[in-house]
Amino acid sequence: MIKINHLRKEYANITPLKDVNVHIHKGDVISIIGPSGTGKSTLIRCINMLETPTSGSIFVGNECITDKKCNINKIRQKMGMVFQSFNLFNHMNIIENIMAAPMDLLGKSKQDAYDEGMELLRTVGLADKAFNYPDELSGGQKQRVAIARALAMEPEIILLDEPTSALDPTMVGEVQAVIKDLAKKGLTLMIVTHEMHFAREIANRVFYMDEGGVYEDGTPEEIFDNPKREKTIRFIKHLKVFENLITSKDFDFIGFNTSLEEFGRRNQVPQKTIYRAQSVFEELGVQCILPKLDKEFRLNVAFEYSQEEETLSMSMKYDGEHFDVRETPNIISFAIAENASKSIEYAEIQEDGFTNLVTVKIK
Amino acid sequence: MTIEKNLNGTELTVAIVGRLDTATAPDMEEVLKESFEGITKLILDFEGLEYLSSAGLRVILQAQKIMNKQGEMIIKNVNKTINEIFEVTGFVDILTIE
Ligand SMILES: Nc1ncnc2c1ncn2[C@@H]1O[C@H](COP(=O)(O)OP(=O)(O)OP(=O)(O)O)[C@@H](O)[C@H]1O
Numbered sequence: 001m002i003k004i005n006h007l008r009k010e011y012a013n014i015t016p017l018k019d020v021n022v023h024i025h026k027g028d029v030i031s032i033i034g035p036s037g038t039g040k041s042t043l044i045r046c047i048n049m050l051e052t053p054t055s056g057s058i059f060v061g062n063e064c065i066t067d068k069k070c071n072i073n074k075i076r077q078k079m080g081m082v083f084q085s086f087n088l089f090n091h092m093n094i095i096e097n098i099m100a101a102p103m104d105l106l107g108k109s110k111q112d113a114y115d116e117g118m119e120l121l122r123t124v125g126l127a128d129k130a131f132n133y134p135d136e137l138s139g140g141q142k143q144r145v146a147i148a149r150a151l152a153m154e155p156e157i158i159l160l161d162e163p164t165s166a167l168d169p170t171m172v173g174e175v176q177a178v179i180k181d182l183a184k185k186g187l188t189l190m191i192v193t194h195e196m197h198f199a200r201e202i203a204n205r206v207f208y209m210d211e212g213g214v215y216e217d218g219t220p221e222e223i224f225d226n227p228k229r230e231k232t233i234r235f236i237k238h239l240k241v242f243e244n245l246i247t248s249k250d251f252d253f254i255g256f257n258t259s260l261e262e263f264g265r266r267n268q269v270p271q272k273t274i275y276r277a278q279s280v281f282e283e284l285g286v287q288c289i290l291p292k293l294d295k296e297f298r299l300n301v302a303f304e305y306s307q308e309e310e311t312l313s314m315s316m317k318y319d320g321e322h323f324d325v326r327e328t329p330n331i332i333s334f335a336i337a338e339n340a341s342k343s344i345e346y347a348e349i350q351e352d353g354f355t356n357l358v359t360v361k362i363k
Numbered sequence: 364m365t366i367e368k369n370l371n372g373t374e375l376t377v378a379i380v381g382r383l384d385t386a387t388a389p390d391m392e393e394v395l396k397e398s399f400e401g402i403t404k405l406i407l408d409f410e411g412l413e414y415l416s417s418a419g420l421r422v423i424l425q426a427q428k429i430m431n432k433q434g435e436m437i438i439k440n441v442n443k444t445i446n447e448i449f450e451v452t453g454f455v456d457i458l459t460i461e
């Protein structure tokens with residue numbers, strides 16, 4: 001359905017896409033993941049010709065859209081696009097937003113555009129908002145309208161670039177649910193996302209992008225459970241594990257908590273669990289362990305989330321004298337940590353200079 | 364964290380929004396320190412409190428001790444998670460929680 005051959009995109013001082021070669025089949029649902037700046041958005045924008053590739057070719061069906069003679073507007077009608085920001089027309093109400101393009105570009109009658117628009121609003125659960133204006137809707141609702149509007153053009157392919165990343169966390173679920181429905185209907189989808197649980201669940205194929213191209217292409221199981229190439233392995237490991245080495249008592253406590261929150265969000269860890277994890281770190285790590293450590297010390301804190309078991313585990317390794325944190329005189333801190341945990345264990349170790357190991361399963 | 368103070372005669376309401384932890388507890392301590400004079404009733408409104416750690420508990424305990432001498436202190440709008448912390452640490456017995 002889409003064939004990309006030797007696609008290259010250069011900007012004045014950077015070449016995000018060096019040589020992309022992939023075939024996308026009808027009905028494929030592809031999650032595009034990878035570090036920031038690796039050309040995920042650029043690839044999506046090249047596919048619908050919002051960017052002109054420097055070289056290489058892209059075929060949609062039998063038409064070469066990179067060919068100058070190609071009628072790109074006609075091709076674009078086959079492709080719906082949903083961005084991070086919703087791009088609705090604020091001076092039009094919701095149903096008018098959806099009706100505009102089908103009437104202008106597909107030549108639909110007002111009645112047909114209206115009937116079909118209402119049907120689409122129903123599928124995204126927003127029929128009762130048809131006569132509201134965009135600024136009267138929540139972010140999640142606006143994004144669902146943006147999806148309905150893309151569908152109104154009866155596209156064969158929908159390209160979504162981080163459709164939920166601008167949303168309040170409480171609204172991510174409703175938009176993801178609508179996208180999952182599209183995937184089930186057999187539309188061809190390409191979704192750039194940083195939400196890995198979603199990426200895995202929705203897709204039949206995952207593109208990991210790095211080094212100027214699709215660095216690894218596989219099923220969700222292959223990419224997430226058995227990545228083969230070096231950078232993919234590193235990226236996936238880093239996703240699942242949040243690790244931080246603390247070597248100063250004046251370390252960046254706020255920064256630590258923020259990163260832990262981001263890690264939680266990437267893995268769709270419930271907010272409550274994140275608070276508990278922060279609580280265990282603060283009470284055991286900061287209040288009980290840190291004051292016991294020597295002037296020069298190393299405290300390694302790692303979190304790992306298991307999606308299958310929905311458990312967040314934490315380990316703290318530190319050097320210096322034997323200190324079993326469960327014997328801390330700070331009973332208040334320990335009581336709070338214990339309340340936030342399923343288990344707190346301690347072991348003496350000899351590993352890379354670390355001598356103590358505390359492992360916690362967060363409640 | 365943000366702190367909002369509302370003085371009504373000798374009754375002071377302090378509303379805490381956000382996190383009360385190792386990083387922010389000193390700010391709350393500072394604000395309370397400046398405010399005790401002449402107060403007979405201190406109300407801590409925790410409606411917007413999302414996270415509480417032992418560092419925050421220490422500041423609350425200090426305030427309780429001061430208010431014991433000059434009047435009373437009441438904590439209100441405590442959510443379930445925060446209340447759990449008061450319970451497991453035994454603070455429920457020391458504080459007046461409404
Ligand atoms: N119009 C432009 N002009 C110059 N450089 C650009 C332009 N658009 C993107 N770039 C650069 O190209 C690189 C790839 O950008 P792109 O937006 O495709 O990354 P991405 O993988 O989508 O990243 P993110 O995950 O942060 O969204 C970046 O270094 C970016 O700064």
Ligand SMILES: [Mg+2]
Pocket residue numbers: 040041042161192
């Ligand atoms: Mg991008």
